[in-house]
Amino acid sequence: MRERAMAVRMMTVGVAGLGAAGGAVAARLLAGAEGLRLGAVSVRDEARARAALPGFEGPFLAPDALHAVCDVVVECLPPALFRTVAEPTLKAGRIFMPLSVGQLLAHWDLVALAEAHGGRIVAPTGALLGFDAVRAVAEGEVRSVTMVTRKPPAGLAGAPWLVRNAIDIDNLAAPLRVYQGSVREGALGFPANLNVAAALSLAGVGPDRTLLEVWADPTVDRNTHSISVEADSARFSMTIENVPSPGNPRTGRITALSVIAALRSLVSPLRVGS
Structure with a gap:
């Protein structure tokens, strides 16, 4: 039987990019996830984003501004924009959750940046296991x-x-x-x-x-x-x-669910797994 842990704090989440994974993460947060609140999103097309997230009243911000109103920023952007959101988020001492994990290999200095400013990089499991x-x-x-x-x-x-x-x-x-x-x-x-x-x-x-x-x-x-x-x-x-996401065969449906699970682990008093 799965025990449901009660959240002990509220964490505000910013989502950078509303593609297949980012859109699913934002929608799930907006629908309600205990201890988590969708605080802001970053998109190129605000009108389209508002249509995709009916009821969202939070701000639409540039990727490098999400950290100003959010405790954790989830990166769901094209690889070329990775550092645009990563660097300011970590400099602000926030939690940075990248989906473009491969970009960390090319921007390894971000680990030292996180340490210097009290930030944290949390890479979700994504489409893998074990x-x-x-x-x-x-x-x-x-x-x-x-x-x-x-x-x-x-x-x-x-x-x-x-x-x-x-x-x-x-x-x-x-x-x-x-x-x-x-x-x-x-x-x-x-x-x-x-x-x-x-x-x-x-x-x-x-x-x-x-x-x-x-x-x-x-x-x-x-x-x-x-x-x-x-x-x-x-x-x-x-x-x-x-199972690939309907809108993007490069991304599995499980990726967004993995992000939600990783976010829940940040606010729950009970965490299962190392």
Whole structure:
């Protein structure tokens, strides 16, 4: 039986970007989540946002201004705008919750910035599973961490790695491995697709030692991630098949739910998991 913990404080949340994930997070907060309140959002099209969030009376602000009225800012922006919201949020000593986790690898100085100003970076689990186990074995000796991602070709279309290497994934008749290497290089080549791999690497042995395969697979209709870990304390493997969001095949429906769960853990007196 699932116990429902009572929140002990109210936390105001800002959402930067109302795409597939951000829109779902904002709508869920607006509908009511104990201990959490939607304080502000940042969008390019305010009229469209008001139509998508009927009843929302809070302000629509620039990404670099959300921290002024919010305790935590959830980043759901295109990768190019990552630092626009991250830096001011952390300088203000707020909690920064990125969905573009892969961008942390290219902006690692933000960790020191958070420490200097009393801010905090909280990366939600997102579309993956098993983070508790990965973090636990990382306290000992980890021999290998491998992740294999399979996505419908539409979910990978336009990725910089594919464009740069002239890899054609249109009209595939069979699965095609389009990348094999480290998470660090893979996250740069697929900035809109592999935030889960970046998060996995940060939970475990880092982006250079975490190995990654990416497949464009016309035989699947879900974003599938398989993890294999070999450590001195345990050996395990896990697979998750995520239903893509209707408006964006690159994002799984579970991503927004993971953000809500992460936000709840910030206000609940009971937290289950390491």
